[in-house]
Amino acid sequence: MAKVIPFKAVKPTRAIVGLVASRPYQSYTINERESRMDYNPYSFLHIVNPGYKYDQVITGTERYQLVRNRYLEFKEDGIFNKDEKPVYYAYRIVNRHKQEFNGIIAATSAEDYENDVIKKHEDTIAKREEIFKNYLQTVGFNAEPVLLTYPDNEIIAEIIKDAQKKHAEFEFTMTYRDTHYLWKIDDEEQIETLKKEFEKINTIYIADGHHRSASSYLLFKDEKENNPKHKGDESYNFFMSYLIPESDLVIQEFNRLVKDLNGLTKEEFLIKLDAMYRIENRGAIPYAPSRPHHFSMYLDGEFYSLYLRKANFDFKTALDRLDAQLLYKTILQPILGIDDLRNDNRIEYQHGRHEMITIKSSVDSGEFRVGFGMCPATVKQMKQIADEGLTMPPKSTYILPKLRSGITIYEY
Incomplete structure (x- = not known):
């Protein structure tokens, strides 16, 4: 009440x-x-x-x-x-x-x-x-x-x-x-x-x-x-x-920009990604994801689509299904070595109204090495996460x- x-x-x-x-x-x-x-x-x-x-x-x-x-x-x-x-x-x-x-x-x-x-x-x-x-x-x-x-x-x-x-x-x-x-x-x-x-x-x-x-x-x-x-x-x-x-x-999304590949070459990074994602090269035209558990990535002048291999990931909570959490658990933390999303100065955030062209510009400038785009969370997801007593990663929503x-x- x-x-x-x-x-x-x-x-x-x-x-x-x-x-x-x-x-x-x-x-x-x-x-x-x-x-x-x-x-x-x-x-x-x-x-x-x-x-x-x-x-x-x-x-x-x-x-x-x-x-x-x-x-x-x-x-x-x-x-x-x-x-x-x-x-x-x-x-x-x-x-x-x-x-x-x-x-x-x-x-x-x-x-x-x-x-x-x-x-x-x-x-x-x-x-x-x-x-x-x-x-x-x-x-x-x-x-x-x-x-x-x-x-x-x-x-x-x-x-x-x-x-x-x-x-x-x-x-x-x-x-x-x-x-x-x-x-x-x-x-x-x-x-x-x-x-x-x-x-x-x-x-x-x-x-x-x-x-x-x-x-x-x-x-x-x-x-x-x-x-x-x-x-x-x-x-x-x-x-x-x-x-x-x-x-x-x-609710709009916050996209992620990372300053380096954690010591990996481009090829080594893509190979590690392949364990969890089906990767498709989309070329130089800006590309945005169209559905949950599907990310866009900009690296070395090219856009990629990343489709989660769902058989390799176990969804147990509403938080697990949140794309911001999924990106963190499958890429940012295990591959790029970013543990603290709030305080690590290697990662920055851009809210979705800037769109993928801004990610492209930020990476092309040399300030960042790779950028990731995602679909926004839904009100239903936000409520489910709150109802389960869980919390989203920082910069999960631009409200x-x-x-x-x-x-x-x-x-x-």
Whole structure:
């Protein structure tokens, strides 16, 4: 039974929301970040990069306190305002490829995360969890929702559609040509209906934002232990999420690039591959795989198709059937000697929207020796892996939609 409740969001004013909204801080290069801050005084980047004001890099707890100061200044200047009553927010994103995502921004339960009602499919790094937990405790807010997905529900969909018949409170387009829309769902009857419909859902899955949800859970545990009057309805019991139906979720693949052949010649490498794969040379024309357990490979100016010899591989779990895991277990680890996918600097990842031509360019440049393309995972696979209590290798999925920071803010 999922607990998904309305909350009072802090939001920018309608006139400047497009100027405030930003991509996640880490997704910008230093030059991109500074350019946006040079020419846009409203950017949320000014809050999360407070050292810009003093022309220096500030880290650790000192930075966290300055983040809070900048946030409070934005509120004092009327750039941000808090809604007067708890509501749900219907939210739509339409990207440049005309893909449309419709869902609800709401507060989701840290206890649901603890009790596996909210399930994960990726491992998190304990150090990063702790860092972000400390950040949340100091700054007192979270400005980017976790992306969650739930089974399609006609009643929830109908309430979202009803909200979208009204004039949107926000409608703006980012430089990446994603258009964002927000509507309040403030009708009391609809609010109660949404609560009850989410309560009927046994499991919700994290699509993107594993570290944010894990850190929010750590914050909940800390605050609960330190509050002798804990009741369970305090703001720290929840974290902000964008919930979309499974049919709206888009999963793209991350392709792999490797810098060397682990001391093997091209011929030795191909012979080792032949033990597990039927190999076909496809020539110089870019070639992409068409089905699961089928990879493309670019090596020495030529594309190859690799078809798994299934008789030689035993599928025991949902994770075994995941192509990212299969590539790791049959090629990356045993042949190319890559044990640690997260930290080995010999491997890099490119998400699927760059396509095979980018892999070709990266290998042709000499920076990499070989590249592998694969089919994307499915929502069904993601759910099965989570249900079995397993986790995907890093960079197994590139999830859409991609969210923006600073549009709705959850205060602790």
